[in-house]
Amino acid sequence: xxxxxxxxxxxxxxxxxxxxxxxxxxxxxxxxxxxxxxxxxxxxxxxxxxxxxxxxxxxxxxxxxxxxxxxxxxxxxxxxxxxxxxxxxxxxxxxxxxxxxxxxxxxxxxxxxxxxxxxxxxxxxxxxxxxxxxxxxxxxxxxxxxxxxxxxxxxxxxxxxxxxxxxxxxxxxxxxxxxxxxxxxxxxxxxxxxxxxxxxxxxxxxxxxxxxxxxxxxxxxxxxxxxxxxxxxxxxxxxxxx
Numbered sequence: 001x002x003x004x005x006x007x008x009x010x011x012x013x014x015x016x017x018x019x020x021x022x023x024x025x026x027x028x029x030x031x032x033x034x035x036x037x038x039x040x041x042x043x044x045x046x047x048x049x050x051x052x053x054x055x056x057x058x059x060x061x062x063x064x065x066x067x068x069x070x071x072x073x074x075x076x077x078x079x080x081x082x083x084x085x086x087x088x089x090x091x092x093x094x095x096x097x098x099x100x101x102x103x104x105x106x107x108x109x110x111x112x113x114x115x116x117x118x119x120x121x122x123x124x125x126x127x128x129x130x131x132x133x134x135x136x137x138x139x140x141x142x143x144x145x146x147x148x149x150x151x152x153x154x155x156x157x158x159x160x161x162x163x164x165x166x167x168x169x170x171x172x173x174x175x176x177x178x179x180x181x182x183x184x185x186x187x188x189x190x191x192x193x194x195x196x197x198x199x200x201x202x203x204x205x206x207x208x209x210x211x212x213x214x215x216x217x218x219x220x221x222x223x224x225x226x227x228x229x230x231x232x233x234x235x236x237x238x239x240x241x242x
Contacts, residue, residue, distance in 0.1 A: 001108065002058045003039075003096040003170055005181065010050040014087040015043055018052060019228060021087070025080040027231035029116070034067040036116050041232040042132055045189075047222030053134065054232075055183070057108070057115065061095075094175025101152055104169035104182070116234045121167075122185060124226065125238035129188035132167070134222045139178040143215035144171060147180060150211035157204035164195055167235075178217075189223060 010018060029035040039055040058064040102109035107121070114121075124130055139147055155162050165184040172179040186192035199205050226233040233239045 001098065001113070002060055002064060002173075003098070003168075004056040004058065004064060005092075005094050005096055005170075005175075006054045006056070007048075007092040008052045008054075008088050009048065009090040009092075010052065010087050011089055012050050015050060015052070018084065018087055021080060021084045022229060022232065024083075025077065027229065029231075033070050035231060037063070037067060038116055038232060038234060039114075040132075040235050041227035041229075042134075042224035043227065045131065045223045045225055047134075047220060052227075053222075053224060092175075095173040096170035096181065097173050099151075099169040099171065099180070100148055101156070101169070103156060103163060104151070104166060106163070106166055107168060114235075120237035121235050123237045124233075127187050130226065130236070131186050131189060131192055132224045132226065133165075133184045133186060133192050134224060135182045135184075136218075136220050136222075137180040137212070137216055138176070138218040139180065139215050140217050141178055144178060144180075147212055147215050150208055150215075154204060154211055155208035158199065158202045158208070159204075161195075161199045161202050162205060162208075164199075192223065 008018075026032065027035055034056075037056050037058055039057050041052060041054040044051040044053065056064075058067070098105040098108050106112065107114035122130060137147070165186055167183040167185060169180065169182040172181070184192075184195075186195060200209075226236050226239065228239060230239040
């Protein structure tokens with residue numbers, strides 16, 4: 001199992017044009033096999049502005065390579081590439097591995113393996129303000145084992161507070177090294193703020209933060225909205241647009 005994280009930084013004001021371009025190109029997984037592996041596209045609402053983040057789950061590197069490059073060389077796609085690349089100023093891609101702690105990857109750990117087409121985990125019609133919080137720990141070289149040990153021995157003692165809304169926690173295999181990225185869902189920005197405050201006030205979580213403080217070079221949080229296109233938000237039911 002291999003995950004790919006992509007981030008496209010757009011020229012300011014081009015988010016709607018990016019979504020429109022996806023509809024023009026088409027999102028049918030039969031015609032575009034890569035769409036059968038999408039976990040979700042998200043648009044940033046805090047942190048890096050005008051950025052589209054997407055996460056993919058593949059069986060292997062070969063699965064990634066075959067699906068990604070199956071669409072290249074298609075003359076019908078060239079107009080799409082010309083249009084959408086003109087909207088961007090930067091592209092980032094990295095490979096991720098699930099955390100070695102099953103509780104931190106509830107959709108893909110402990111024998112689970114959520115894939116596109118499986119049951120959605122939330123309903124955007126019932127939760128129209130839903131957000132995904134992405135947190136990133138940039139660790140010092142060589143400190144990853146100690147980070148996982150602290151999470152296992154101290155962080156998990158915070159119980160449901162530590163795991164509330166957890167979609168997945170990953171470490172970078174290829175890309176920026178010594179990096180841990182977590183994704184959690186929250187019903188709204190206010191819900192995220194309340195959950196974050198509750199977690200920070202938990203004694204076990206404070207013990208975890210104290211333990212990883214000397215291991216952490218930087219830490220940041222980005223709040224994101226799911227893509228307004230059903231095929232690009234398979235985690236969620238009743239996406240407003242399609």
